[in-house]
Amino acid sequence: xxxxxxxxxxxxxxxxxxxxxxxxxxxxxxxxxxxxxxxxxxxxxxxxxxxxxxxxxxxxxxxxxxxxxxxxxxxxxxxxxxxxxxxxxxxxxxxxxxxxxxxxxxxxxxxxxxxxxxxxxxxxxxxxxxxxxxxxxxxxxxxxxxxxxxxxxx
Ligand code: UDP
Ligand code: MG
Numbered sequence: 310x311x312x313x314x315x316x317x318x319x320x321x322x323x324x325x326x327x328x329x330x331x332x333x334x335x336x337x338x339x340x341x342x343x344x345x346x347x348x349x350x351x352x353x354x355x356x357x358x359x360x361x362x363x364x365x366x367x368x369x370x371x372x373x374x375x376x377x378x379x380x381x382x383x384x385x386x387x388x389x390x391x392x393x394x395x396x397x398x399x400x401x402x403x404x405x406x407x408x409x410x411x412x413x414x415x416x417x418x419x420x421x422x423x424x425x426x427x428x429x430x431x432x433x434x435x436x437x438x439x440x441x442x443x444x445x446x447x448x449x450x451x452x453x454x455x456x457x458x459x460x461x462x463x
Contacts, residue, residue: 310385311387311389311390312383312426312432312436313383313385313393313435314382314424314432314436315334315424316379316380316382317331317380318374318379318420320415321380322378327380330422331382334382337386338386338452338457339392339393342383342385343381343383343440343445344380344382344383347379347381349375354370354371354374357439358371366419373419387457387461387463389432390426390428390432396409397411398412399412400421401418402414402418402421
């Protein structure tokens with residue numbers, strides 16, 4: 310099963326949207342493998358956003374991501390990386406579809422509430438970057454019978 314690393318960014322924490330955002334992933338039927346509140350430091354952010362460190366907005370992004378604690382989640386589900394990106398909406402919330410988290414709740418690109426992994430490979434890598442093994446839980450979810458067909462459960 311694919312895994313995705315979700316970060317509820319400082320704007321989600323400060324605006325009191327943590328519950329509403331987590332609710333959307335739970336409603337979809339996705340499984341939470343791990344969840345915690347933490348503060349991000351420069352070294353972790355440089356690794357996480359290594360594709361962006363040379364961009365003019367990077368320093369602002371880094372400072373913003375350090376401006377308050379965040380909630381990080383490891384989520385699992387069948388082809389979940391793509392499903393979760395659809396639930397998030399476009400990076401620029403003004404172009405994100407209504408019904409998505411960013412489309413419904415955000416306006417600024419630098420205040421778009423949530424990070425989610427963008428590929429299966431990055432999902433695996435990012436979950437390992439943000440979680441220790443003993444912070445991730447393996448368990449059965451009884452509702453899977455009503456969310457997946459057998460071949461989708463793997
Ligand atoms: N970002 C920004 N300005 C930009 C592009 C990106 O502030 O012009 C921020 C934004 O918060 C975004 C993050 O950098 O979520 C990571 O960018 P990426 O292209 O990976 O977008 P995402 O995968 O988050 O949709
Ligand atoms: Mg990205």
